[in-house]
Amino acid sequence: MNGLYGVCRYRNDISVIECDEIKFHKLEEVSKPESLRFWMYLLLYVGLLLFSGFMAGLTLTLNSTDLTTLEVLQSAGSDLEKRYAKSLIPLAKKHYRVLLTLVTLNALGVIILPILLDRLQNSVVAVLVSATLVTLFGEVLPLAICKRNGLQIAYHSSFIIWVFYYVLFPFTLPLSVMMEKMLGKYQGHFFRRSELEALIAVHSTRQPTAPKSDIDVNEESNAQQPRSLLLSEEEVRLIRATMHMHIDTAKSVMIKWENAVKLEIDEIITPKVIESIYKCGFTRIPIYEKPATPIGILNVHYLLALKGSVWVSVRAFTQSIKAMPQALLPPKLVDSNTKAFQLMEMFHTCRLPRMAFVMLSDKKQNALIGIVSLSDILRRWMSIGDENDDMSSTLQYSS
Known part of the structure; x- marks a missing residue:
């Protein structure tokens, strides 16, 4: 640029002006509402x-x-x-x-x-x-x-x-x-056992409210609708008890051996014994040999078929019914640490009869410590006792 004057010209882009080989960029104007x-x-x-x-x-x-x-x-x-x-x-x-x-x-x-x-x-x-x-x-x-x-x-x-x-x-x-x-690969959110249990508890206490637009003319049916969305206290209790069954073992649900109703192999079956068993209401009774050797599980129906005047030992009676497989079932042993869910599956698939003998899970000794049946597991699950099916009852009779 010589003196006070110079030659300027627009480039191809009109936003750039070149004056004596010096480029000047033109500031873009703010658009007006008229444009x-x-x-x-x-x-x-x-x-x-x-x-x-x-x-x-x-x-x-x-x-x-x-x-x-x-x-x-x-x-x-x-x-x-x-x-x-x-x-x-x-x-x-x-x-x-x-x-x-x-x-x-x-x-x-x-x-x-x-x-x-x-x-x-x-x-x-x-x-x-x-x-x-x-x-x-x-x-x-x-x-x-x-x-x-x-x-x-x-x-x-x-x-x-x-x-x-x-x-x-x-x-x-x-x-x-x-x-x-x-x-890691995305797989969605999964609840831990404790979280799922808490979620179920929340659904039993939270009261859902229906939008006003959903209110029916029939007030009675509308009032019952939110309740149907809730879990009752009984449902929550059973669900939570089911989730806790992974903790329960045969030892925690069994009837202790010293408290169980049972017959010793050399015991004499008298009318008093039959009457006491009848009053207990059991369908199966464990048979053992002293001190605590499992022999089998006796079907009480065959025992009640004896005539009242007959006095016979348990050993002799079991010998007489050997030809009937359903009368005396062979003993089934389970470990005391067997989970309650596993026991339920065994009972359901008939891998276990109505009753099983619980053995102590100890390498030093293999002692009989109790008996367990499907009723014991269900009672623990529902937390309901049935006095007519309580194997911890005691036979009351005189020889």
Whole structure:
């Protein structure tokens, strides 16, 4: 530039002016409401703001409604919930890639919004207004809406999610593989035993309230509807008792040997003995040989068939009924540490007869310490005693 004057000219881009080989960039003017560009930027800004909020809401929905919840709804939900869950389960199984897709789209929207607003206002105002609008319409409001109706919104938006899922495939695939190696394969949320027990207890105490729009004209049926959604105290008690059965063992549910009703092999069966057994109401009685050797389990029906005047030893009686397999069952031994659930399965599959002898699980000694039956396990489960089926009763008779 020579003297006070110089030669300047526009380059191909009119925003750049070159004066004596020195380039000057022209500052972009803020668009005015009178211009078409202003309304284009404003429309694009509003659309991008809604899109960003939509992605934020979907992110919350698909993270709060995990794979386990969807599988539960698919199995036990209403017809509408089953349809929603069936459509969303494939997305939930690709958790990391879907999450990366939604977060990426939301982040792009949040980044571009201030740039667009800068075309409409000065930079300071653009940042302040953009931060306020993004917080309100791009985060708070979408999250509140999707938290309440997230399943329905995600179902109707699943096609859009799949489109962006494949569009961003080159970017999200390597990141999702890396996340899976670092965090492990996503399998949904599973409750620990203690958490599940607490969840069941909460469902018995929390009172669900139906929306006013759902109130029926029939007040009586409407009043009973919320109660049907609850678990009764009895149901909760039985469920929790079932969950505790993994702790119970044969030793904790058995009748101690010294308290059990039993017959010694050399004992004489008298009318008094038969009468006492009849009053106890048992169908099976253990037979043993002193000091505590299991012989078998006697079917009481055959014993009651004896004539009242007959006096016979238990040994002689058992010899006489050997030809009848159901009369005297061979002894079945179980370890004292056998779990109650295992015992129930053995009784159910007939691997154990109606009764089993419990042996002490000690390498030094293998002593008989009690008897256990299916009734003992069920009584422990229900915490209900039945005096007519209590093997700890004592035979009351005189020789």
